[in-house]
Amino acid sequence: MAGEVQVSAGVAYDLGYHVVWCPKYRRPVLTxxxxxxxxxxxxxxxxxxxxxxxxxxxxxxxxRLFVKAHPADSPAHIANQLKGFTSRVLRQEFPSLRSRLPTLWSRSFFAVTVGAVSAMAVRRYLDSQYERPWRREGSS
Structure with missing residues (x-):
């Protein structure tokens, strides 16, 4: 998945997050x-x-979720959006969840960034920021 750079206003990015969260008391209810x-x-x-x-x-x-997101969306924001939305809908649709658990999800989650950019890719990006060729020659 590395190398799939996205571009939007003022930013180029390739951010991947691995996010893991559990039901309250780690009960096996997601079956x-x-x-x-x-x-x-x-x-x-x-x-x-x-x-x-x-x-x-x-x-x-x-x-377990591996997701690619915009830099404005932090891993905490992503986890909280998904946990809040799924909890509300699942507890409405499945009353057994309301009777078994005070809340569907535990408050915690695990998040780690995934992926790496090579030193050459960073160098190409930095070099492309110069508009004049003479600046590139002087930076080496």
């Missing part, structure tokens, strides 16, 4: 129809926010 609906809801919310889902795995006791 069957609940797990399938959770997967669908996460993909829906990511599409709405222009976050590209690279990989998504809904396990009975946790969710």
């Amino acid at each position: 069957g129809e609940i797990g399938r609906r959770c997967d669908e809801l996460i993909r829906t919310r990511c599409d709405e926010r222009d976050w590209r889902v690279v990989a998504l795995e809904v396990m009975p006791d946790h969710v």
